[in-house]
Amino acid sequence: MMNAAVSFIGGSNGNRKGLSATLAANPGDLKLRASFSDTNFIDDGSTLNLDDLLISVEKPGSFLIDFDIAKQDVQFQFMNTFKVEGKQVNWTYTHTRNDRRTILDGSLMFDRGSKLSASHELGSVSCKLKCSYVHKGLTTFEPCYDLAKKSWDLAMSRRVLGGDLIKANYETSSQVLGVEWLSSSLFYEDGISVKVSASFNLAEGLHTPQISVRSMWNFQA
Numbered sequence: 001m002m003n004a005a006v007s008f009i010g011g012s013n014g015n016r017k018g019l020s021a022t023l024a025a026n027p028g029d030l031k032l033r034a035s036f037s038d039t040n041f042i043d044d045g046s047t048l049n050l051d052d053l054l055i056s057v058e059k060p061g062s063f064l065i066d067f068d069i070a071k072q073d074v075q076f077q078f079m080n081t082f083k084v085e086g087k088q089v090n091w092t093y094t095h096t097r098n099d100r101r102t103i104l105d106g107s108l109m110f111d112r113g114s115k116l117s118a119s120h121e122l123g124s125v126s127c128k129l130k131c132s133y134v135h136k137g138l139t140t141f142e143p144c145y146d147l148a149k150k151s152w153d154l155a156m157s158r159r160v161l162g163g164d165l166i167k168a169n170y171e172t173s174s175q176v177l178g179v180e181w182l183s184s185s186l187f188y189e190d191g192i193s194v195k196v197s198a199s200f201n202l203a204e205g206l207h208t209p210q211i212s213v214r215s216m217w218n219f220q221a
Contacts (some may be wrong), residue, residue, distance in 0.1 A: 007216040031058040073098040084108075113137075149173045161185045175203040188192075191218035 003024045007156050021039035033056040053069040064077040078093045088109040095102045113134035120127040130144040142155040156166035165182040177200040184193040197219040198209040 004219045005216060006219075007214050018069070029058065029059055032056070071098060146173070174201075176201055192216070 003022075003026075005022045005024075007020050010193060020035065024031060024033040029053040033054075035054050035056075037052045038205075040123040041191065049138070054065060055069065056140075058064040061079055064080065066067050066075040066077075067111055073096065074092065075096045075097075075189070079090070081088060081090050083089070089106065089174075091103060091104065091106040093102070102122040103119060105117070105119045109115045115130065115132050117130045118127065119130075125148045127147040128144055129147070132140060132141055132142045132193065134140050137159075139158045140156065144153040144155070145151075146153065151171075151173040153169065153171050153173075153217065155169040157165055160166055161183075162185060164185050167178075167180045167182075169178045169180075170176070179198045179200075181196045182193060195214045195216070197212045197214075199211075200209045201207065
């Protein structure tokens with residue numbers, strides 16, 4: 001089976017618009033994916049930019065390899081799941097060749113509605129701890145503490161209108177508030193959705209927010 005996804009994004013910051021697309025195939029246990037982004041369309045014409053071409057090979061739950069064609073870079077990711085005292089533990093090892101960065105991510109699942117996660121970059125003081133709690137299957141609370149910045153972030157999301165998602169995220173270090181609405185209820189056809197995002201920099205006082213709108217189409221063949 002082959003899947004394709006196309007998204008178009010426009011915003012309030014100048015006249016720049018963008019197009020991104022993903023083509024995926026599932027031969028056996030593997031997933032093959034090719035994607036590009038930052039194909040820019042400007043009012044005085046259009047330019048095609050495939051510098052952000054990314055090719056991925058994935059075996060779900062086991063490994064993921066990303067090839068960045070423009071940067072000639074490779075990112076390796078290995079995943080595993082095991083049980084501790086009856087609780088599920090997920091961990092992910094990620095290494096980027098050019099940047100020589102290695103990140104370890106782990107999560108402990110207490111139940112279907114709550115988990116504790118940690119992310120640490122080896123050789124640095126970068127470490128984030130996050131707790132996720134789902135209330136009545138509709139509202140998710142995610143407080144996060146950044147040990148390097150010594151600051152808290154808070155994210156909250158809620159399902160509305162039979163499937164639409166509204167999400168808000170606040171970063172205390174930058175005082176940036178982000179609001180996002182992902183909707184599929186505006187369309188009667190399957191595979192079509194719209195995401196509206198707004199960003200408020202509260203450190204600069206009350207200003208017009210940065211707004212972007214992304215429309216997405218998904219196809220199967």
